[in-house]
Amino acid sequence: MNYIFAFSGKVGSGKTTISLALSEKMQCSYASFGNYIRMLAESTGFVNPSREHLQQIGEHLVSTDIVKFCEAVLLSSKWQRGEKLVLDGVRHLEILRTLKEIVIPQRLILIYVDIEDHKRAERIK
Numbered sequence: 001m002n003y004i005f006a007f008s009g010k011v012g013s014g015k016t017t018i019s020l021a022l023s024e025k026m027q028c029s030y031a032s033f034g035n036y037i038r039m040l041a042e043s044t045g046f047v048n049p050s051r052e053h054l055q056q057i058g059e060h061l062v063s064t065d066i067v068k069f070c071e072a073v074l075l076s077s078k079w080q081r082g083e084k085l086v087l088d089g090v091r092h093l094e095i096l097r098t099l100k101e102i103v104i105p106q107r108l109i110l111i112y113v114d115i116e117d118h119k120r121a122e123r124i125k
Contacts, residue, residue: 001105001106001107002028002082002083002084002085002106003084003106003107003108003109004084004085004086004087004099004103004106004107004108004109005019005022005085005086005087005108005109005111006086006087006090006096006099006108006109006110006111007019007086007087007088007089007090007110007111007112007113008089008090008091008096008110008111008112008113009112009113009114010114010120011051011120011124012120012121012123012124013113013114013115013120013123014113014115014123015088015089015113016032016034016088016089018111018113019032019086019087019088020086020088022086023085023086026084026086028083028084028085028086029077029078029079029083029084029085029086030077030085030086030087030088031073031074031076031077031079031085031086031087031088032073032087032088032089033058033073033087033088033089033090033091033095034054034088034089035076035088036072036073036076037054037057037058037061038054039076040057040061041053041054041057058091062092062094062095066094066095066098067098067102069095070095070098070099070102071102073087074099074102081103081106082106087099090110096108096110
């Protein structure tokens with residue numbers, strides 16, 4: 001069985017760096033909630049949207065149609081049922097629950113990336 005690894009963590013924790021490296025090592029598809037939301041923002045005319053604006057878009061997508069949102073992120077990677085996948089940026093418990101339902105019978109494993117706050121602050125700079 002091919003697993004789906006989903007990464008979560010605070011901004012600057014390294015989840016994108018780790019998830020990209022893992023998808024390359026596993027030679028599998030990579031999907032990012034953040035990249036999907038940035039693509040949506042840019043397609044509506046925002047050239048360089050702020051983090052706050054991107055978070056508002058994400059919250060809107062979660063509250064409007066969470067299944068459609070999750071499916072769109074999965075499709076953005078060209079992932080197909082049964083294939084292994086690395087997912088970046090799972091920020092809501094509802095997203096995790098929805099993803100687990102969508103990918104059945106595959107197993108989704110959540111990995112929370114946590115580093116010390118001062119190291120996170122350095123990474124964000």
